[in-house]
Amino acid sequence: MRTHSAAATAATSFADAPTLHPTGKTAAETLSDLANANAWMSLLNVQADPTYRAFIDEILDELRPAIDQVDPGMCYRAGWIFVTSPNAVTPFHIDHEHNFILQIRGPKRLYVWPHDDRAVVSERALEKFHDAHSRELVTWDDGFRARARVFDLVPGMGGYMPSTTGHMVENGPEPSITISFTYYTDSTRANELLYRGNARLRRLGLRPQPIGASPTRDRIKHAVLATAFGAQSAVKRALGKGVRDTGVRYAPTP
Ligand SMILES: [Fe+2]
Structure with a gap:
């Protein structure tokens, strides 16, 4: 479970919202x-x-069946339920998962940005997110509102957010209940590897090319990284250390 109070805003750090604004x-x-x-x-x-x-x-x-045609390899399934008081805000953030969000009760305004809008979520922000599980560089600017796709959700309506798409939610004047159906695909897992690779190249002082600019370069880079990170994971497993496997059917539960 995760909570914060209605004092959080679009600009509040998503990671720190529970400690900055506890509900009590x-x-x-x-x-x-x-x-x-x-x-x-x-x-x-x-x-x-x-x-x-x-x-x-x-x-x-x-x-x-429809998703497989454009983005195959569905795995790591999960469900999240959001229960929200009137006018509470979900701060701007990104997630690893693809997300079909469905409104159950009350009105809610969902802001979603194009998943490739690097003015909203930069290459470096994605590198840090994938490499260090940190949203530190995913930061809000009020100017983002004009670039968003806005969904005014009411019960029975939903929206789709691809992996690592920037999003922010403003609840309406009534209590709200929302459910998200989330999953990874082959592309989610490949992009995670590519960004982890670019993060390491940047730490070496290099300036890696953006992911997605050249599919051919990405394919070659992915093949090299899959071998390197695969070997690293094998060593970790041999040493008895935990390795997150996102290829399983369901996301792990506590
Ligand atoms: Fe989210």
């Missing part, structure tokens, strides 16, 4: 009076529950 309430207190709780709360990885896991599969299995 338990989950039960928030849920029992959501309209007055001034809280934003997310229940992460609900696929831990068999009922939700079956629901996530039902939705993603139906979508998969």
Whole structure:
């Protein structure tokens, strides 16, 4: 579970929002009076529950044939539920996962930026995100609003956000419930490797070419990196260290 209060803004650090703006309430207190709780709360990885896991599969299995045609290799499935008081904001941020977001209750305004808009999320921000799991360089500017695709969601409506697409959400004047169906694909995993590679090249003082500028160069780079990082992971496993495997069917649960 993750929470912050309605005092968080679009510009609040997504990582630090829970500590900068605590709700001061338990989950039960928030849920029992959501309209007055001034809280934003997310229940992460609900696929831990068999009922939700079956629901996530039902939705993603139906979508998969269409997704496979453009972005194959669906894996690492997960579900997130967002329970939000009136006018609370989800700060601007990016996530690793592809995300189909569906509004269940209340109105909500979703801002999504083109996944290749490097004025909003820079190459260096993506490198740091993939290499160090840090959103430190994913920072808000009010000028971003004019570049966004805006979805005014009401119950029954949804939106799609590709992996690492910048997004921000403003809740409406009523309590809101939203569910996200998330997953990785072959491209998610390949891009993660490519950005980790570029982060390392930059640390060596080089100026790597942007990912996506040349598919041929990316393919060659990916082949080299897959071998190098694969060997590194094999060594870690041999030493008994944990290695995150994003190729599994479901994202791991606590
Ligand atoms: Fe998100």
